[in-house]
Amino acid sequence: MIFESHAHYDDKQFDLDRDELLCSMKENGIGRIINVGSDFASCRRIVELVRQYDFIYGAVGIHPSDIEDLNETVYEWLKVTANDSKIVAIGEIGLDYYWEKELTAQRRQRDWFARQMELAREVSLPVIIHSRDAAEDTLKLMQKIHAEEIPGVVHCFSYSPELAEEYVKMGYYIGVGGVVTFKNARKLKETVKRIPLERLLLETDCPYLSPEPNRGKRNSSLNLPYVAREIAALKGITEQEAADASWENAMRLFTKVK
Numbered sequence: 001m002i003f004e005s006h007a008h009y010d011d012k013q014f015d016l017d018r019d020e021l022l023c024s025m026k027e028n029g030i031g032r033i034i035n036v037g038s039d040f041a042s043c044r045r046i047v048e049l050v051r052q053y054d055f056i057y058g059a060v061g062i063h064p065s066d067i068e069d070l071n072e073t074v075y076e077w078l079k080v081t082a083n084d085s086k087i088v089a090i091g092e093i094g095l096d097y098y099w100e101k102e103l104t105a106q107r108r109q110r111d112w113f114a115r116q117m118e119l120a121r122e123v124s125l126p127v128i129i130h131s132r133d134a135a136e137d138t139l140k141l142m143q144k145i146h147a148e149e150i151p152g153v154v155h156c157f158s159y160s161p162e163l164a165e166e167y168v169k170m171g172y173y174i175g176v177g178g179v180v181t182f183k184n185a186r187k188l189k190e191t192v193k194r195i196p197l198e199r200l201l202l203e204t205d206c207p208y209l210s211p212e213p214n215r216g217k218r219n220s221s222l223n224l225p226y227v228a229r230e231i232a233a234l235k236g237i238t239e240q241e242a243a244d245a246s247w248e249n250a251m252r253l254f255t256k257v258k
C-alpha cells in the first residue's frame with residue numbers, strides 16, 4: 001500500500017468526480033491520504049472530508065500565499081481543530097517568495113509562519129512546510145525558533161541536495177512528488193540519491209504536478225506508483241521497497257494516523 005502524504009482533494013478541480021475517485025483509492029493500492037489545508041475555507045472543508053472517508057486524514061494550517069485569511073480568530077480555530085482525532089498535522093505553512101515579491105508582505109509571511117510553527121509545538125503535531133524561492137529565510141527562521149524540536153516534512157522539495165541534508169540533520173523528512181520524474185529535475189534526482197530512504201515521503205500535491213507520463217494533466221494519488229518507480233530507480237531498490245519505506249516513514253511522522 002502507498003501512503004499519500006500531501007493531497008488537496010478539497011480543490012474544486014475534484015468537484016465533478018471526488019467521491020468516485022476517492023472510493024477507487026484503496027482498490028488501487030492507496031491506503032492512506034493526508035489532505036492538506038491551504039486557505040481557511042479549505043481547512044473547514046477538510047474537517048468535513050475526513051469524516052466521510054476512514055482512510056483520509058487532514059492537516060490544517062494557512063499557506064503563505066493565503067495569509068490574508070489569518071487573524072486571531074482563525075488562529076484559535078486552528079488550535080481547537082488541531083485536537084480533532086483525524087487532524088494529524090499543521091500545514092501547509094511556510095514561505096513563498098515566488099508569488100510574493102513585496103517585502104512587507106514577505107515579512108507578514110515570516111510572522112505567520114513562525115506563529116503556526118509555535119502552534120504546532122503547542123498542540124504537539126508535526127508540520128508540513130511549503131517553501132518556494134525562500135530557501136535562506138526558511139532555514140534561518142527554522143533555526144531561530146528551534147524547529148528541530150518540532151517534527152515535520154519539507155514538502156515538494158525544490159532546493160539543493162546540500163540544503164536537503166541540512167533539513168535531514170534537523171530531523172525533517174523530505175517530500176518528493178511528480179517533479180522527480182521530469183527529465184530536467186537534476187537537482188531533485190540528486191537529492192533523492194543523497195538523503196537516506198528513511199527520510200523520504202511520497203506525495204502528489206494533487207491536483208498539481210502530475211508525474212510523467214501524465215505531466216500537464218490533473219494529478220491524483222493514483223499516479224504515485226510513477227513517483228515510487230523513479231525513486232526506486234534512483235535508489236537501486238524495488239518500487240515495493242520505496243513504497244514500503246515511505247509508508248513506514250509517514251506512520252512514524254504522523255503519529256495520529258491509525
Ligand code: NI
Nearest residue numbers: 006036092205
Ligand atoms: Ni500543497
